[in-house]
Amino acid sequence: MKSSLSIEAYLQLHPADLADRLQRLSTPEARAVLQQLPPATAAAVMAELEEEKAREMLGDLSNEQLSRLFRELPHHEAADLAADLPVERLGEAMSAMPPDDSTKVFQLLRYPEDTAGGIMNDRFITLRGQQTIQEAQELLRTRPEQDAGDISYLYVTDPNQKLQGIVSMRDLVFRRPERKLEEIMNRDVKFLWVDADQEEIARRFEHYHYMGLPVLERDGRLVGLVRASDVIQVAQAEATEDMQLMVGLSGEERALTPWRKSIGRRLPWLYVNLATAFLAASVVNLFEATIARWTVLAVFLPIVAGQGGNAGVQTLTIIIRDLALGEISAGDGRRALAKELMLGLMNGLSIGVVVGLGGYLWKGDWRLGLVVGIAMVLNMIAAALSGVLIPYGLKAIKIDPALASSIFLTTVTDVAGFFFFLGLAALGLKLLF
Amino acid sequence: MKSSLSIEAYLQLHPADLADRLQRLSTPEARAVLQQLPPATAAAVMAELEEEKAREMLGDLSNEQLSRLFRELPHHEAADLAADLPVERLGEAMSAMPPDDSTKVFQLLRYPEDTAGGIMNDRFITLRGQQTIQEAQELLRTRPEQDAGDISYLYVTDPNQKLQGIVSMRDLVFRRPERKLEEIMNRDVKFLWVDADQEEIARRFEHYHYMGLPVLERDGRLVGLVRASDVIQVAQAEATEDMQLMVGLSGEERALTPWRKSIGRRLPWLYVNLATAFLAASVVNLFEATIARWTVLAVFLPIVAGQGGNAGVQTLTIIIRDLALGEISAGDGRRALAKELMLGLMNGLSIGVVVGLGGYLWKGDWRLGLVVGIAMVLNMIAAALSGVLIPYGLKAIKIDPALASSIFLTTVTDVAGFFFFLGLAALGLKLLF
Numbered sequence: 001m002k003s004s005l006s007i008e009a010y011l012q013l014h015p016a017d018l019a020d021r022l023q024r025l026s027t028p029e030a031r032a033v034l035q036q037l038p039p040a041t042a043a044a045v046m047a048e049l050e051e052e053k054a055r056e057m058l059g060d061l062s063n064e065q066l067s068r069l070f071r072e073l074p075h076h077e078a079a080d081l082a083a084d085l086p087v088e089r090l091g092e093a094m095s096a097m098p099p100d101d102s103t104k105v106f107q108l109l110r111y112p113e114d115t116a117g118g119i120m121n122d123r124f125i126t127l128r129g130q131q132t133i134q135e136a137q138e139l140l141r142t143r144p145e146q147d148a149g150d151i152s153y154l155y156v157t158d159p160n161q162k163l164q165g166i167v168s169m170r171d172l173v174f175r176r177p178e179r180k181l182e183e184i185m186n187r188d189v190k191f192l193w194v195d196a197d198q199e200e201i202a203r204r205f206e207h208y209h210y211m212g213l214p215v216l217e218r219d220g221r222l223v224g225l226v227r228a229s230d231v232i233q234v235a236q237a238e239a240t241e242d243m244q245l246m247v248g249l250s251g252e253e254r255a256l257t258p259w260r261k262s263i264g265r266r267l268p269w270l271y272v273n274l275a276t277a278f279l280a281a282s283v284v285n286l287f288e289a290t291i292a293r294w295t296v297l298a299v300f301l302p303i304v305a306g307q308g309g310n311a312g313v314q315t316l317t318i319i320i321r322d323l324a325l326g327e328i329s330a331g332d333g334r335r336a337l338a339k340e341l342m343l344g345l346m347n348g349l350s351i352g353v354v355v356g357l358g359g360y361l362w363k364g365d366w367r368l369g370l371v372v373g374i375a376m377v378l379n380m381i382a383a384a385l386s387g388v389l390i391p392y393g394l395k396a397i398k399i400d401p402a403l404a405s406s407i408f409l410t411t412v413t414d415v416a417g418f419f420f421f422l423g424l425a426a427l428g429l430k431l432l433f
Numbered sequence: 434m435k436s437s438l439s440i441e442a443y444l445q446l447h448p449a450d451l452a453d454r455l456q457r458l459s460t461p462e463a464r465a466v467l468q469q470l471p472p473a474t475a476a477a478v479m480a481e482l483e484e485e486k487a488r489e490m491l492g493d494l495s496n497e498q499l500s501r502l503f504r505e506l507p508h509h510e511a512a513d514l515a516a517d518l519p520v521e522r523l524g525e526a527m528s529a530m531p532p533d534d535s536t537k538v539f540q541l542l543r544y545p546e547d548t549a550g551g552i553m554n555d556r557f558i559t560l561r562g563q564q565t566i567q568e569a570q571e572l573l574r575t576r577p578e579q580d581a582g583d584i585s586y587l588y589v590t591d592p593n594q595k596l597q598g599i600v601s602m603r604d605l606v607f608r609r610p611e612r613k614l615e616e617i618m619n620r621d622v623k624f625l626w627v628d629a630d631q632e633e634i635a636r637r638f639e640h641y642h643y644m645g646l647p648v649l650e651r652d653g654r655l656v657g658l659v660r661a662s663d664v665i666q667v668a669q670a671e672a673t674e675d676m677q678l679m680v681g682l683s684g685e686e687r688a689l690t691p692w693r694k695s696i697g698r699r700l701p702w703l704y705v706n707l708a709t710a711f712l713a714a715s716v717v718n719l720f721e722a723t724i725a726r727w728t729v730l731a732v733f734l735p736i737v738a739g740q741g742g743n744a745g746v747q748t749l750t751i752i753i754r755d756l757a758l759g760e761i762s763a764g765d766g767r768r769a770l771a772k773e774l775m776l777g778l779m780n781g782l783s784i785g786v787v788v789g790l791g792g793y794l795w796k797g798d799w800r801l802g803l804v805v806g807i808a809m810v811l812n813m814i815a816a817a818l819s820g821v822l823i824p825y826g827l828k829a830i831k832i833d834p835a836l837a838s839s840i841f842l843t844t845v846t847d848v849a850g851f852f853f854f855l856g857l858a859a860l861g862l863k864l865l866f
Contacts, residue, residue, distance in 0.1 A: 016640050048696045065438045071628065141607055152585035152602055169585055169602040206669055207449050211644065228661035230640040232668055236639055240754050241673035247746045255755040259776045266747055266776065270784055277736040284732045291724075297718045298724045298731040302847060303710040305735060310706045310840065313680045314699055317854065322688040323675050343692045343699065345709045351703055351705060358711065363820055406850040415690050 001138060007036045007404045015041065019048035024256070027056045035065065043072035046081060049252070055084040063089070065098025075101065075119040076224075077110035107223075109150050116201060117194040118216045129164055129182030133175050136167070151155045151395045154357030155214060155222055156185045162220040165189060175346030191216050194223055202235040203326040204219060212426060242324055244401035246316070248273065273407050280305075281413035287422035296363055297425050300355075300372045304421045305349055308379035308413035316341045317388025323391060330395070337388045348377035375421035382408075382416040436539045448474065452481035460489045463535025468498065476505035479514060483687070485694075486518040496522070500529025508534065509554040509657075510691070512541035540656075549634055550627040553648045553657030553666060559590045564595055564610050564613030569600070573657050579865060588647060589618045590765025595653040598622060624649050627656055635668040636759040665823055675757055678835035679749070711717050713738075713847035714845065720855035723862060729796050730858050733788075733805045737854045740784055741812035741846035748773045753835045756824060763828070770821045781810035800865045808854035815849040816842075 010018055010033060024029040034042050034365035036131045046054055046069060058066065058081060070078050070093045078097075082090055082105060088276060095101040104122060111117025125143060127136050136154065152169040163183030175184055193199060204210065205228055217222040218337065241251035248269025253262055284291070285303070291297050319336060322328045328336055357374025360366050390408050443451055443466060455463040456476065467490060468477050479487055480504060491499065491514060501524045503511050511530075515538060527535040537555060544550025556574060560569050567586065570856055576860050585602040598618030608617055624647045625634060637643065638661055648657040674684035681702030686695055717724070719735065724730050752769060755761045761769055789806025823841050824834035 014641065016642075042760050064670070116533055137606055140603075154688045169606065170573075172606050173570055199492065202665065202669070206661060206665045209660075209666075211660065211662050227644065228665060229638060229644050230662060231665055232635065232639045233642075235665055235668050236635070236672070236758060239669070239676075243676055243750050243754055247750050248743065249747055249750065253751055254762045255751050256765065256772065259772045259779070262629055262776055264774070266744075267780055268785055270744060270780055271742065271787070274740060274784060274787065277739045278803070280739070281518075281736050284735065285729075288728055288732065295725045295728075296718075296719055298734065299714045299721065300733065301715065301734065302738060302851070303707070303714050306710045306713070306843065306847065307703065307707060310843070311683065311699075311703060312681055313839070314689065317680050317682065317687055318688050321676055325669060325673070328688045332689065339689065339692045339695070343695055346692070346696055347700055350700055351707060354704070354707065405751045406746070410739065410743070414739065415786075420734070 007033070010037070011041065015044035016048045017240070019045045022057075023050060023053055023396045027053070027060070031057050031060055033340045035061075039068045039072045040124075042276055043069050045078070047073060048076040051080075051084065052252075052257075054081060058085060058089075061075060061409075063092045064216060064357055066093045068095055071101075072125065074121060075104045076108055078105045080113075082109055083113070100222075111194060114198045114278075115194065116192040116196040116198075116215045116226055117224065119198060119201065119230050120194075120226045121230075122224050124138075124155055124214070124222075124225045126155045126161070126222065127154050127181055129158070129180065129185065130182050131183070132177065133172060133179050134177035135171055136181060137177070140172070145428045153212070156181050157222055160223055163189060163191065163216055163222040164212055167212075168339050189214065192226060194220060198234045199324060200326075202231055202238060205231045206235070207326070212275050238324065241266060242400075242402040245400055246320060246403065246406050248407050267417065269404055270406060272404065275412070276407065276411035279373050279411065280418055283415055283418040284422065287418075287426060290426045292423055294425060296365070296368060299424065300359060300368070301418065301421065304372060305377055305414045305417035307355075307376060308383040308417045310343065311380050311382030312387045312413050313406055314411045316391060316405055319388055319391045320405065323395065323401050330392075333392050335390065339384070340384040340388050342379060344381045345377070348380030351380065352376035367428050372421065372430050375417065378420045379417040380411060382420075383413050386412040439863065442464070443470070444474065447692075448477035449481045451814060452478045454484055455490075456483060460493070464490050464493055468494075472501045472505045476502050480506060480510040484513075484517065485685075485690075487514060496525045499526045503527070504532055505536075506532075507554060507556065508537045509541055511538045513546075515542055516546070538802075542629060547631045548627065549625040549629040549631075549648045549659055552631060552663050553627075553659045554656050554663075557588055557647070557655075557657065557658045558585070559588045559594070560600070562589050562591070562613065562618065563616050565610065566612050566617075567610035567612070568606060569614060570605055570610070570673065573605070584647070589614050590655055594655055596622060596624065596647055596649060596655040599647075606657075622647065625659060627652060631667045632671050632757060633759075635664055635671060638664045639668070640759070671757065675753060675833075675835040678833055678837065679753060679839050681837045681840050682707070699845070702837055702840060705837065706843075709840065709844035710847070712844065713851055716848055716851040717855065720851075720859060723855055725860045726862060727801075727858060729801060730855065731797070733801070734851065734854065735794060736788060737805060737808050737812055738847045738850035740788075740809060741816040741850045742843045744777065744780055744813050745816030745842045745846045746839055747822045748817055749824060749838055752821055752824045753838065756828065756834050763825075766821065766825050772812060773817040773821050777814045778810070781813030784813065785809035800861050802862060804857045804861050805854065808850065808857050811853040812850040813834055815853075816846050819845040 022033060034045065037045065064087065073081065080095065085093065094105065108122065126142065127139065152165045155163060156167060157163055158163045165187045166189050167181055167185045171184055190210065192216050194217050210228060212225055212227045214222055215226055217223050235260045244251045244253060250265040253265060352373040355376050356369040359372045360369030386409050390405050394403060394405065455466060467478065470478065499522065515526065518526065529539065560572065560574065586599045588596060589598045589600060590596055599618045599622050600614055600618045604617055623643065627648050627650050642662060645658055645660045647655055648659055650656050677684045677686060679700065683698040686698060711790065785806040788809050789802040792805045793802030819842050823838050827836060827838065828834045
């Protein structure tokens with residue numbers, strides 16, 4: 001895969017595919033290719049690169065190359081790249097742009113990446129309500145095709161750029177040319193506030209099947225457009241982030257991210273996990289005398305803890321994903337908890353009986369079976385409880401419900417599992433022997 | 434949330450929101466509401482319900498209600514619902530439809546749910562290349578708005594319905610009315626084969642930012658249209674499925690799925706996990722004599738296994754997600770493995786030193802520290818290895834790489850962890866005491 005192609009071969013590729021190729025080259029190799037591409041292609045490729053790679057490549061471009069690149073980029077792509085530039089280079093890049101463009105890029109730069117403002121583009125066409133269909137047609141004819149984006153709507157605003165209604169491309173074809181836009185426009189326009197969170201945006205697009213939504217500042221000014229095709233990327237990124245956060249990853253690591261970069265993100269959570277493991281171990285330690293008298297307990301320790309961890313992660317996964325998708329809200333916590341507790345009890349009984357019997361048959365000791373069976377039931381209930389409470393708790397204190405949640409969960413199921421099992425065993429040693 | 438609204442209040446809601454409300458009612462309550470809705474609204478709501486709920490509600494409708502519902506549904510929604518009906522009821526529902534519509538529904542029914550054919554709708558407008566812009570405009574004027582969908586393209590086909598090119602709505606506005614479509618159409622059309630897998634479709638839409646793609650039968654006939662807004666739903670469902678499959682869930686469970694339904698799906702994997710836990714326990718059992726002589730080993734057992742499990746699940750999560758997103762291909766396995774092994778070694782050394790020191794300081798026994806430290810390094814490497822090989826292996830035998838993969842992974846890290854740790858301890862007892 002690492003073979004470099006000729007520039008001609010690269011130019012045959014779609015910019016997204018070309019970016020994929022560059023992604024796999026070393027940064028100096030990728031930069032060498034980029035510098036040979038025509039500025040428009042180079043700009044399209046830069047817009048498709050992953051953020052980290054794009055940042056590395058920008059860092060090594062000359063000021064002249066940088067300005068040439070920025071002149072070719074759509075405003076929202078320029079803003080995304082500009083966000084990664086050191087301030088002095090940013091000034092350099094922007095000063096080479098026509099003032100009208102650089103103003104727009106600076107405007108977009110104000111919005112956080114994970115909001116409607118960060119996702120939107122400013123490729124939409126605004127008209128005034130007093131304009132006629134014919135005037136609208138003439139105005140459109142003078143605009144380059146890409147200014148209209150792929151959306152089949154035109155936006156009607158007042159002189160302050162406040163959104164008043166939408167007109168479909170269809171209307172331009174079929175309505176009488178002398179009709180005024182304000183007579184035919186649809187005033188019941190769905191929209192996003194510019195500070196809407198991207199997870200919420202993905203939810204709304206999925207729920208209502210929108211193809212695109214206009215984005216408004218809080219004062220009603222139209223500032224951008226979010227398209228369904230952009231939301232696909234957002235939805236995928238959000239899902240990836242949740243999956244990764246759950247297990248103590250950064251949310252942005254890729255399989256081929258160099259290990260030197262990965263280690264700094266993974267190791268801290270592994271140390272957190274280690275600290276919680278020592279906590280669990282200290283529970284075992286409390287009962288060292290019990291284990292010394294009844295060594296077979298050590299054999300069943302991992303079973304009780306492991307089953308609890310597995311069942312708890314099942315609950316956790318469902319709650320985290322449904323919270324992200326808006327399938328459940330804060331108010332559904334009690335119902336979800338009731339369900340999971342019931343499941344924990346029933347699963348616990350089903351597994352507990354088998355484990356208990358297994359323990360009895362394997363070791364020929366009914367007391368062991370009893371202790372391990374009861375501990376299993378109790379730990380499955382603890383697993384259900386923490387599988388619901390951990391994500392809801394994190395959310396309540398405004399932390400991402402996914403964050404390292406499986407690490408917290410297994411802490412609970414390990415500590416509780418060891419405590420139930422060894423505590424019952426200690427009690428059993430007193431009462432049953 | 435369970436409070437039933439008046440029908441008037443329900444009718445104020447968007448069908449998607451109304452469906453959400455019904456989803457939370459019991460099936461008889463939900464059916465009672467549905468029966469009071471106008472058929473068009475009822476149909477729109479049914480199309481938004483989750484599959485399972487929709488199936489339950491259909492089951493209790495009278496044949497007359499069923500046919501009224503089906504007459505109102507767009508073809509692709511009718512096909513989705515029809516797929517869940519028993520054959521005799523299907524006949525009933527379809528016979529009430531105009532033959533032209535039922536033929537179209539039957540055509541859509543042939544395609545598997547998770548392919549382009551299953552996702553597409555048939556709301557698109559086809560024209561002939563010999564038609565002029567003016568003729569196209571006139572034809573469009575006679576078609577109801579929803580027939581055009583939200584997409585800004587029209588499709589030019591030959592008499593056999595084979596796709597030849599596309600014309601944008603823009604072209605209809607700006608090109609001279611006497612031009613023929615074949616002169617102005619874009620012939621380089623991107624498309625999906627009807628049997629394309631939905632994961633692949635989500636990848637292509639994300640990669641190329643498509644707003645919609647035509648769907649072709651293998652003979653080149655245009656049979657449908659997939660829109661970016663539909664793909665958002667597909668991408669979310671695929672991500673949910675992967676997250677759930679990883680931990681031994683069905684892929685379709687929701688937080689509020691009744692526990693009686695959930696248990697049948699979760700328990701089997703918990704039993705699999707139990708079997709693997711017994712396997713791990715039997716490794717511990719092999720070394721019972723060692724533990725009896727050196728009880729403190731039991732305290733460190735969960736640390737070695739738990740850290741390995743956690744690190745392994747980090748690797749696993751990244752590989753599974755990147756495979757699903759197409760960030761890595763089958764050919765990247767070796768590079769991914771090299772990275773993870775390096776990370777496993779470095780993380781293992783970092784954690785191993787701390788654990789070893791911790792063991793020494795806590796228990797005042799350098800031999801314990803040495804054994805636990807080395808076991809940790811080895812288990813982290815085993816974790817990295819299995820985190821890559823399990824998903825790639827499942828994929829190689831054509832099973833979803835996510836399927837129960839975290840259960841398989843923790844089996845490896847438990848078994849390997851116990852074996853390394855207790856094996857080294859047994860060796861240590863021989864050599865160091």
